[in-house]
Amino acid sequence: MNSGPAARSFFFFVRMGTPQAAIMKPTTTLSEATARAGAEIRSALDAYPGRLTLSCSFGGPSGMVLLDLALQEEPRLPVFVLDTGLLFPESYALLAETEARYGIRVDAIAPLQSVAEQAATCGERLWERDPDRCCSLRKVEPLRKHLQGYDAWMTAVRRDQTSARSRLATREWDFENQVVKIVPLVDWSEDLGWAYVREHGLRVNALHDHGYPSVGCITCTRRVRSGESIRAGRWPGFIKTECGIHAPSANA
Numbered sequence: 001m002n003s004g005p006a007a008r009s010f011f012f013f014v015r016m017g018t019p020q021a022a023i024m025k026p027t028t029t030l031s032e033a034t035a036r037a038g039a040e041i042r043s044a045l046d047a048y049p050g051r052l053t054l055s056c057s058f059g060g061p062s063g064m065v066l067l068d069l070a071l072q073e074e075p076r077l078p079v080f081v082l083d084t085g086l087l088f089p090e091s092y093a094l095l096a097e098t099e100a101r102y103g104i105r106v107d108a109i110a111p112l113q114s115v116a117e118q119a120a121t122c123g124e125r126l127w128e129r130d131p132d133r134c135c136s137l138r139k140v141e142p143l144r145k146h147l148q149g150y151d152a153w154m155t156a157v158r159r160d161q162t163s164a165r166s167r168l169a170t171r172e173w174d175f176e177n178q179v180v181k182i183v184p185l186v187d188w189s190e191d192l193g194w195a196y197v198r199e200h201g202l203r204v205n206a207l208h209d210h211g212y213p214s215v216g217c218i219t220c221t222r223r224v225r226s227g228e229s230i231r232a233g234r235w236p237g238f239i240k241t242e243c244g245i246h247a248p249s250a251n252a
Protein backbone atom coordinates (compact mmCIF):
# COMPACT_ATOMS: atom_id res chain seq x y z
CA MET A 1 0.00 0.00 0.00
CA ASN A 2 1.26 3.50 -0.79
CA SER A 3 2.28 5.41 2.32
CA GLY A 4 1.80 8.73 0.56
CA PRO A 5 1.10 10.98 3.57
CA ALA A 6 4.33 9.91 5.30
CA ALA A 7 6.28 10.49 2.14
CA ARG A 8 4.58 13.85 1.71
CA SER A 9 5.50 14.90 5.26
CA PHE A 10 9.11 13.97 4.71
CA PHE A 11 9.14 15.84 1.44
CA PHE A 12 7.87 19.04 2.94
CA PHE A 13 10.39 18.68 5.76
CA VAL A 14 13.16 18.46 3.22
CA ARG A 15 11.82 21.42 1.30
CA MET A 16 11.31 23.59 4.34
CA GLY A 17 14.22 22.37 6.43
CA THR A 18 16.86 22.50 3.74
CA PRO A 19 15.67 25.01 1.17
CA GLN A 20 19.04 25.09 -0.55
CA ALA A 21 18.70 21.41 -1.40
CA ALA A 22 16.24 22.27 -4.13
CA ILE A 23 18.31 25.08 -5.57
CA MET A 24 21.30 23.37 -7.07
CA LYS A 25 24.40 25.30 -8.00
CA PRO A 26 25.14 25.69 -11.69
CA THR A 27 26.94 22.68 -13.03
CA THR A 28 30.63 23.33 -13.53
CA THR A 29 32.41 20.04 -14.07
CA LEU A 30 31.37 16.48 -14.75
CA SER A 31 32.89 15.25 -11.49
CA GLU A 32 31.03 17.86 -9.45
CA ALA A 33 27.74 17.13 -11.19
CA THR A 34 28.28 13.40 -10.77
CA ALA A 35 29.01 13.75 -7.07
CA ARG A 36 25.93 15.92 -6.58
CA ALA A 37 23.65 13.52 -8.44
CA GLY A 38 25.12 10.57 -6.57
CA ALA A 39 24.48 12.29 -3.24
CA GLU A 40 20.88 13.03 -4.22
CA ILE A 41 20.34 9.40 -5.22
CA ARG A 42 21.90 8.16 -1.97
CA SER A 43 19.71 10.53 0.01
CA ALA A 44 16.60 9.30 -1.80
CA LEU A 45 17.53 5.67 -1.20
CA ASP A 46 17.96 6.40 2.51
CA ALA A 47 14.68 8.32 2.69
CA TYR A 48 12.58 5.68 0.91
CA PRO A 49 14.18 2.29 1.58
CA GLY A 50 12.46 -0.33 -0.55
CA ARG A 51 9.89 2.26 -1.67
CA LEU A 52 11.84 3.99 -4.46
CA THR A 53 11.85 3.05 -8.14
CA LEU A 54 13.66 4.33 -11.23
CA SER A 55 12.09 5.15 -14.58
CA CYS A 56 14.13 4.73 -17.76
CA SER A 57 12.83 5.28 -21.30
CA PHE A 58 15.92 3.98 -23.12
CA GLY A 59 15.39 6.94 -25.43
CA GLY A 60 18.06 9.43 -24.37
CA PRO A 61 21.53 9.61 -22.85
CA SER A 62 20.36 11.11 -19.55
CA GLY A 63 18.28 8.05 -18.73
CA MET A 64 21.29 5.81 -19.18
CA VAL A 65 23.41 8.12 -17.00
CA LEU A 66 20.88 8.10 -14.19
CA LEU A 67 20.46 4.35 -14.40
CA ASP A 68 24.24 3.88 -14.18
CA LEU A 69 24.58 6.24 -11.23
CA ALA A 70 21.61 4.76 -9.38
CA LEU A 71 22.67 1.15 -9.82
CA GLN A 72 26.12 2.03 -8.50
CA GLU A 73 24.40 3.16 -5.31
CA GLU A 74 21.86 0.33 -5.17
CA PRO A 75 22.25 -2.57 -7.62
CA ARG A 76 18.83 -3.96 -6.61
CA LEU A 77 16.91 -0.75 -7.23
CA PRO A 78 13.68 -1.55 -9.13
CA VAL A 79 13.85 -0.15 -12.68
CA PHE A 80 10.89 0.16 -15.01
CA VAL A 81 10.12 1.28 -18.54
CA LEU A 82 6.74 2.46 -19.77
CA ASP A 83 6.38 -0.04 -22.58
CA THR A 84 3.75 1.46 -24.83
CA GLY A 85 4.09 -1.44 -27.26
CA LEU A 86 5.21 1.14 -29.81
CA LEU A 87 8.86 1.65 -28.91
CA PHE A 88 11.56 1.42 -31.56
CA PRO A 89 13.38 -1.92 -31.96
CA GLU A 90 16.55 -0.02 -31.00
CA SER A 91 14.98 0.90 -27.64
CA TYR A 92 14.00 -2.69 -26.93
CA ALA A 93 17.53 -3.77 -27.93
CA LEU A 94 19.08 -1.28 -25.52
CA LEU A 95 16.74 -2.48 -22.78
CA ALA A 96 17.93 -6.08 -23.30
CA GLU A 97 21.59 -4.99 -23.39
CA THR A 98 21.10 -3.02 -20.17
CA GLU A 99 19.58 -6.00 -18.40
CA ALA A 100 22.56 -8.11 -19.42
CA ARG A 101 25.15 -5.47 -18.54
CA TYR A 102 23.85 -4.75 -15.05
CA GLY A 103 22.33 -8.15 -14.30
CA ILE A 104 18.91 -6.62 -13.67
CA ARG A 105 15.37 -7.23 -14.82
CA VAL A 106 13.63 -4.09 -16.10
CA ASP A 107 9.93 -4.07 -15.32
CA ALA A 108 8.07 -3.38 -18.59
CA ILE A 109 4.90 -1.54 -17.62
CA ALA A 110 2.25 -2.16 -20.25
CA PRO A 111 -0.95 -0.22 -20.85
CA LEU A 112 -4.28 -1.79 -20.03
CA GLN A 113 -4.95 -2.35 -23.72
CA SER A 114 -2.70 -3.67 -26.47
CA VAL A 115 -2.30 -1.48 -29.54
CA ALA A 116 -4.88 -3.63 -31.36
CA GLU A 117 -7.35 -3.43 -28.47
CA GLN A 118 -6.94 0.34 -28.32
CA ALA A 119 -7.64 0.52 -32.05
CA ALA A 120 -10.81 -1.48 -31.52
CA THR A 121 -12.10 0.78 -28.74
CA CYS A 122 -10.68 4.20 -29.74
CA GLY A 123 -10.20 3.79 -33.48
CA GLU A 124 -7.08 3.18 -35.54
CA ARG A 125 -3.94 5.26 -34.98
CA LEU A 126 -5.23 7.32 -32.09
CA TRP A 127 -1.83 9.03 -31.86
CA GLU A 128 -2.53 10.76 -35.19
CA ARG A 129 -5.84 12.20 -34.02
CA ASP A 130 -5.51 12.64 -30.28
CA PRO A 131 -1.97 12.08 -29.01
CA ASP A 132 -2.84 13.43 -25.56
CA ARG A 133 -5.47 10.73 -25.16
CA CYS A 134 -3.10 8.10 -26.51
CA CYS A 135 -0.30 9.16 -24.13
CA SER A 136 -2.78 9.16 -21.29
CA LEU A 137 -3.82 5.58 -22.03
CA ARG A 138 -0.36 4.22 -22.81
CA LYS A 139 1.86 6.20 -20.44
CA VAL A 140 0.14 8.37 -17.84
CA GLU A 141 -2.38 5.84 -16.53
CA PRO A 142 0.05 2.88 -16.47
CA LEU A 143 2.57 5.04 -14.57
CA ARG A 144 -0.02 6.09 -12.01
CA LYS A 145 -1.00 2.48 -11.44
CA HIS A 146 2.62 1.32 -11.17
CA LEU A 147 3.61 4.01 -8.69
CA GLN A 148 0.87 2.97 -6.30
CA GLY A 149 3.40 0.43 -5.08
CA TYR A 150 6.02 3.08 -4.18
CA ASP A 151 6.58 6.26 -2.21
CA ALA A 152 8.99 7.88 -4.67
CA TRP A 153 10.30 7.60 -8.20
CA MET A 154 13.40 8.86 -9.96
CA THR A 155 13.49 10.23 -13.46
CA ALA A 156 16.22 11.66 -15.71
CA VAL A 157 14.35 14.72 -16.95
CA ARG A 158 16.27 18.01 -17.00
CA ARG A 159 15.38 21.68 -16.82
CA ASP A 160 16.94 22.44 -20.19
CA GLN A 161 14.78 19.98 -22.14
CA THR A 162 11.47 21.85 -22.45
CA SER A 163 9.94 25.05 -21.12
CA ALA A 164 7.55 22.96 -19.03
CA ARG A 165 10.56 21.44 -17.25
CA SER A 166 12.47 24.68 -16.74
CA ARG A 167 11.36 25.10 -13.12
CA LEU A 168 11.79 21.52 -11.98
CA ALA A 169 13.17 21.01 -8.47
CA THR A 170 15.46 18.19 -7.43
CA ARG A 171 12.63 16.84 -5.32
CA GLU A 172 8.98 17.54 -5.90
CA TRP A 173 5.63 16.31 -4.73
CA ASP A 174 4.11 14.58 -7.74
CA PHE A 175 0.43 15.44 -7.33
CA GLU A 176 -0.61 13.36 -10.30
CA ASN A 177 0.79 10.17 -8.82
CA GLN A 178 0.76 11.10 -5.10
CA VAL A 179 4.42 10.20 -4.60
CA VAL A 180 7.69 12.10 -4.41
CA LYS A 181 9.51 12.70 -7.68
CA ILE A 182 13.31 12.74 -7.51
CA VAL A 183 15.19 14.48 -10.33
CA PRO A 184 18.94 14.00 -9.72
CA LEU A 185 20.05 15.31 -13.12
CA VAL A 186 17.80 18.36 -12.98
CA ASP A 187 20.56 20.86 -13.80
CA TRP A 188 22.59 18.70 -16.15
CA SER A 189 22.97 19.60 -19.81
CA GLU A 190 22.86 17.32 -22.85
CA ASP A 191 26.62 17.80 -23.26
CA LEU A 192 27.30 16.82 -19.67
CA GLY A 193 25.25 13.66 -20.13
CA TRP A 194 27.21 12.76 -23.23
CA ALA A 195 30.48 13.42 -21.39
CA TYR A 196 29.40 10.92 -18.71
CA VAL A 197 28.38 8.40 -21.38
CA ARG A 198 31.81 8.64 -23.01
CA GLU A 199 33.76 8.57 -19.77
CA HIS A 200 31.95 5.48 -18.48
CA GLY A 201 31.53 3.68 -21.81
CA LEU A 202 27.74 3.47 -21.49
CA ARG A 203 25.58 1.98 -24.22
CA VAL A 204 22.93 4.35 -25.57
CA ASN A 205 20.13 4.10 -28.11
CA ALA A 206 21.58 3.34 -31.54
CA LEU A 207 19.18 5.85 -33.11
CA HIS A 208 21.14 8.75 -31.59
CA ASP A 209 23.70 8.17 -34.36
CA HIS A 210 20.99 8.49 -37.01
CA GLY A 211 19.40 11.86 -36.25
CA TYR A 212 17.21 10.91 -33.29
CA PRO A 213 18.58 12.68 -30.18
CA SER A 214 15.35 11.97 -28.26
CA VAL A 215 13.56 8.69 -28.90
CA GLY A 216 9.95 8.02 -27.97
CA CYS A 217 7.31 5.90 -29.67
CA ILE A 218 8.04 4.86 -33.24
CA THR A 219 4.75 6.44 -34.35
CA CYS A 220 5.53 9.84 -32.82
CA THR A 221 9.25 10.40 -33.35
CA ARG A 222 11.00 11.66 -36.46
CA ARG A 223 14.56 12.54 -37.34
CA VAL A 224 15.72 15.98 -36.22
CA ARG A 225 16.94 18.34 -38.90
CA SER A 226 20.06 20.45 -38.68
CA GLY A 227 19.53 23.40 -36.33
CA GLU A 228 16.45 21.95 -34.63
CA SER A 229 16.23 21.35 -30.89
CA ILE A 230 16.87 17.87 -29.57
CA ARG A 231 13.16 17.29 -28.92
CA ALA A 232 11.92 18.75 -32.20
CA GLY A 233 11.33 15.25 -33.53
CA ARG A 234 8.78 14.35 -30.88
CA TRP A 235 5.09 14.48 -31.89
CA PRO A 236 5.73 16.03 -35.32
CA GLY A 237 2.79 18.07 -36.56
CA PHE A 238 1.49 18.79 -33.05
CA ILE A 239 2.36 21.56 -30.60
CA LYS A 240 2.57 18.85 -27.96
CA THR A 241 5.97 18.67 -26.24
CA GLU A 242 5.22 16.43 -23.25
CA CYS A 243 3.58 13.03 -22.91
CA GLY A 244 1.95 14.07 -19.64
CA ILE A 245 3.88 12.06 -17.06
CA HIS A 246 5.82 15.16 -16.05
CA ALA A 247 2.90 17.43 -15.28
CA PRO A 248 4.16 20.51 -13.41
CA SER A 249 3.91 20.15 -9.65
CA ALA A 250 3.04 22.87 -7.16
CA ASN A 251 6.73 23.25 -6.42
CA ALA A 252 7.84 23.68 -10.02
Ligand code: SF4
Nearest residue numbers: 127134135138217220
Ligand atom coordinates in the same frame (compact mmCIF):
# COMPACT_ATOMS: atom_id res chain seq x y z
S1 SF4 B 1 4.08 8.92 -27.82
FE1 SF4 B 1 2.52 8.66 -29.46
S2 SF4 B 1 2.11 6.45 -29.66
FE2 SF4 B 1 3.29 6.80 -27.76
S3 SF4 B 1 1.70 6.87 -26.21
FE3 SF4 B 1 2.08 9.00 -26.84
S4 SF4 B 1 0.68 9.46 -28.54
FE4 SF4 B 1 0.67 7.22 -28.16
